[in-house]
Amino acid sequence: MQSLDERLSQYAAYHRDRRNIATHCVGIPLIVLAVAILLARARLSALPAVSLATIFIVPIALYYLWLDLRFGVVMSVLLALAVWLGQWFASAALPVWLGWGIGLFVGGWILQLLGHKFEGRKPAFVDDLMSLIIGPLFVVAEAAFALGLRRSLQQAMNSKAARMP
Numbered sequence: 044m045q046s047l048d049e050r051l052s053q054y055a056a057y058h059r060d061r062r063n064i065a066t067h068c069v070g071i072p073l074i075v076l077a078v079a080i081l082l083a084r085a086r087l088s089a090l091p092a093v094s095l096a097t098i099f100i101v102p103i104a105l106y107y108l109w110l111d112l113r114f115g116v117v118m119s120v121l122l123a124l125a126v127w128l129g130q131w132f133a134s135a136a137l138p139v140w141l142g143w144g145i146g147l148f149v150g151g152w153i154l155q156l157l158g159h160k161f162e163g164r165k166p167a168f169v170d171d172l173m174s175l176i177i178g179p180l181f182v183v184a185e186a187a188f189a190l191g192l193r194r195s196l197q198q199a200m201n202s203k204a205a206r207m208p
Contacts, residue, residue: 047111051184052203054177057167063158070154071178077148079129096126103176117183
């Protein structure tokens with residue numbers, strides 16, 4: 044299994060342009076929220092309080108915690124918030140639920156593709172599907188770096204990413 048800095052470095056190699064990073068900092072949270080909204084309406088018959096969104100998010104949160112405890116806690120809180128918001132939207136009328144879910148999903152992906160137009164490089168998930176999981180963590184890492192946190196991780200990530208093709 045790859046370490047946190049290896050995963051972030053691989054992702055960062057596809058995201059060097061500041062405009063691309065900016066579009067991802069908006070687009071990725073929109074996509075995560077959209078997925079939570081769209082999956083929140085499906086419930087288990089045996090456990091009606093548990094939605095498909097929860098089942099989908101829990102293993103991802105555990106993976107983030109395994110990669111890094113500090114980022115994992117932040118990601119777990121943010122994912123729980125996304126599931127909570129997803130449940131709220133899922134309780135709305137069908138057109139409202141679908142409108143928000145699909146709208147946020149499409150809008151998020153439009154921002155992602157626009158960012159890669161700036162970057163001039165294909166999205167990371169084309170080469171590694173795991174980057175779909177790393178993207179949200181990258182956004183949180185970029186926010187931490189902007190706040191002056193985790194400087195050694197930022198330096199290691201940028202150094203490794205700069206050496207990657």
